[in-house]
Amino acid sequence: MNDAWLYVMLLGAAAVVYAFLIPKEKSAKQASGSDRVVQQVEQTLEQYMVEMEKENDDLVNLLVQIRQETGAKQLALQEQLGDMRGRLAEMERTAGKHEARIEQLSSVDPRAAQEAAIQLRNELLENAATLSPSPEPQPEPExxxxxxxxxxxxxxxxxxxxxxxxxxxxxxxxxxxxxxxxxxxxxx
CATH class of the missing domain: 1.10.10 (Arc Repressor Mutant, subunit A)
Known part of the structure; x- marks a missing residue:
């Protein structure tokens, strides 16, 4: 009877050991499966981060380029503004001279003043044509x-x-x- 009892004990011990081994194998398989999922998620995140970094670099380069172009355009506009101010000052000086000349002539003879005004207007238009790069419209008939x-x-x-x-x-x-x-x- 002791032999039977021993066999039952050995059989029970084998069943317990086997029971402990089965869940470990499943958990090991589950762990290896979850490791694969974790690795895939990590790879996906790394790819996403690389793409984001590349897009950020492209955006920064684009902003630098826009800033440079804007600066160049601003300098060109400032130069053009300075040129236009110089032209305006020249035209104001010329207009002042012509107004003084018209006043001088109008005190002498009104008809001569009118002819002088027409002549001065033509001179102003010629002067403006030399100062201005764009052609001025021709004076219209009266x-x-x-x-x-x-x-x-x-x-x-x-x-x-x-x-x-x-x-x-x-x-x-x-x-x-x-x-x-x-x-x-x-x-x-």
Missing amino acids: DSVRHRYPQLFELHDQGKSVDFIAKAIGLQRGEIQLILRLAKREEA
Whole structure:
């Protein structure tokens, strides 16, 4: 009977040892599976961080480039502003000289003053043409359509519609269209 009892004890001990070994194997398999998941997550995060770092570097480079371009444009605009101020000062000096000359001539003879004013205006336009890189429009004849309807052309140059101009000035729509066509014909 002792032998049977011994066999039962050995069999029980083997079952207990086997029971302890089975969960360890499963937990080891689960641990190796979770290790793989952790490794995959770490790799994904590392790739994401590398991409973010690259995008940040690109963004910083872009901002540096924009800052440099803005600085260069600002310097160019400051130079242009200085040039324009110089031109304006020159034009003001010239205008002052011409005004003094017109006043001087107007005290002598009004007709001569008018002729001198026309001559001075032409000189000013020539002077402005030499100072300005863009060509100035040629003076319009005294009896041009633009001189007869200054308010109409002012509104038209502002981009107002024909209907708006008609209401504002009190002319018919057809009259305004005719005047605009005549002005185009005169300019050509």
